[in-house]
Amino acid sequence: MTRVLSCIQPTGVVHLGNHLGALRNWVSGQHEADVFHGIVDLHALTVTDTPGVLGRQTLELAAMLFAVGLDPDVATVFVQSHIHEHSELAWIMECTVSFGELSRMTQFKDKSAKREADFVSAGLFTYPALQAADIVLYDAEEVPVGDDQRQHIEITRDIAIRFNHRFGDTLVIPKAVHPAAGARVMDLQDPAAKMSKSASSDLGIVYLTDDNSAIERKFKRAVTDSEGVVRFDRDSKPGVSNLLEILAACTGGNPSDLAGHYQQYGPLKADTGAAVIALIEPIRTRYNELLQDPAELARLLAKGNDRARAVASQTLARVHSAIGLLPRA
Numbered sequence: 001m002t003r004v005l006s007c008i009q010p011t012g013v014v015h016l017g018n019h020l021g022a023l024r025n026w027v028s029g030q031h032e033a034d035v036f037h038g039i040v041d042l043h044a045l046t047v048t049d050t051p052g053v054l055g056r057q058t059l060e061l062a063a064m065l066f067a068v069g070l071d072p073d074v075a076t077v078f079v080q081s082h083i084h085e086h087s088e089l090a091w092i093m094e095c096t097v098s099f100g101e102l103s104r105m106t107q108f109k110d111k112s113a114k115r116e117a118d119f120v121s122a123g124l125f126t127y128p129a130l131q132a133a134d135i136v137l138y139d140a141e142e143v144p145v146g147d148d149q150r151q152h153i154e155i156t157r158d159i160a161i162r163f164n165h166r167f168g169d170t171l172v173i174p175k176a177v178h179p180a181a182g183a184r185v186m187d188l189q190d191p192a193a194k195m196s197k198s199a200s201s202d203l204g205i206v207y208l209t210d211d212n213s214a215i216e217r218k219f220k221r222a223v224t225d226s227e228g229v230v231r232f233d234r235d236s237k238p239g240v241s242n243l244l245e246i247l248a249a250c251t252g253g254n255p256s257d258l259a260g261h262y263q264q265y266g267p268l269k270a271d272t273g274a275a276v277i278a279l280i281e282p283i284r285t286r287y288n289e290l291l292q293d294p295a296e297l298a299r300l301l302a303k304g305n306d307r308a309r310a311v312a313s314q315t316l317a318r319v320h321s322a323i324g325l326l327p328r329a
Helices: 014-031 054-070 084-093 101-102 105-113 122-136 148-167 210-220 239-249 255-259 264-292 296-323
Strands: 003-010 034-039 076-079 142-144 175-176
Touching: 003 014, 003 122, 014 034, 014 054, 034 054, 034 296, 054 076, 054 264, 054 296, 076 296, 084 122, 084 148, 084 296, 101 122, 101 148, 105 122, 105 148, 105 175, 122 148, 142 264, 148 175, 148 296, 175 264, 210 264, 239 264, 264 296
Parallel strands: 003 034, 003 142, 034 076, 142 175
Antiparallel strands: none
């Protein structure tokens, strides 16, 4: 069975776009491959500098991953910082990648430019080495990524190939794959922009932790247009089309077909909000149950951590042996 790795940072509350665009595919995909899903809290240190926040967000994200349907007996869900092999292999990966390769990474250029007047962590620069360690540590054959992450998989492949050239055939060379297309979810207040936790306002973001009244309110206030005609046309009617796509994703329908059922925006907004509530309510209930039972949540995470550690320790031992490091007594 193909080994697949997908990771997520604990840097904010999971929203509808995350779920319909990616997490729902994680849930269905867990029965089709040997999947490893890491909560990469060490990566989040590049943007986190407040004590006490990261641990809480990691726990909340773990609860959400189990709540949306990841089965701890099927999918390996682990916390990156709980597997010390990540940090150890990251140093070896840093020693296998060049300064020039790291300096050409587009995301480093973009992120450092945005923070030019602020503190720029060296972790932003060496980030690809830790990410390479994350991937090769689990002998991942496939890594589902969007276009913005493709460069990171390319440099991971370069690092792994170089390591194998120097020290022998040791690391599995991963390949980037395009995940099955998830629903495209745009901001309810700015339908030209994807729903994102980095938006300036929460009014257009539907979080999986929102209560039913908040969800209804957000859809009621969703931006449409002044034409007053319901039809699916992303270019000329982005707000209405966004509602139709969300409704279709929640109900299994087709946006164009659904448009024919409505003559006014009000009923479309109401039905879309109701469909989202039907989708989110059981997730939110399970999420809250897990947060109120820390022992159970710890047990579920321990199960994934143990499986992840078993694979990671073997890979690191293989790397040490290939290099010829002095074995521990």
